[in-house]
Amino acid sequence: xxxxxxxxxxxxxxxxxxxxxxxxxxxxxxxxxxxxxxxxxxxxxxxxxxxxxxxxxxxxxxxxxxxxxxxxxxxxxx
Numbered sequence: 833x834x835x836x837x838x839x840x841x842x843x844x845x846x847x848x849x850x851x852x853x854x855x856x857x858x859x860x861x862x863x864x865x866x867x868x869x870x871x872x873x874x875x876x877x878x879x880x881x882x883x884x885x886x887x888x889x890x891x892x893x894x895x896x897x898x899x900x901x902x903x904x905x906x907x908x909x910x
Contacts (some may be wrong), residue, residue, distance in 0.1 A: 836895040839878075843888050844907050851884035862887075867908060873905050 846852045853859045863880045866889070870877040876892040891902060 838893040847871040849885045
């Protein structure tokens with residue numbers, strides 16, 4: 833069995849880069865939601881952070897996951 837570890841720095845923004853994530857409390861609530869969603873979908877989310885109009889996620893992919901599918905699962909739920 834092979835062991836594969838690929839790290840992806842995923843950055844995505846709000847629609848039209850509007851500052852919808854203006855408060856720290858809202859961002860923290862969204863981060864916790866994304867973390868829980870990633871756990872449920874067996875996505876290894878190492879860290880998450882961001883600012884008013886964007887979010888950064890550091891994700892490790894296993895050999896069955898693709899960048900596009902993982903990004904879709906994380907962004908679609910949030």
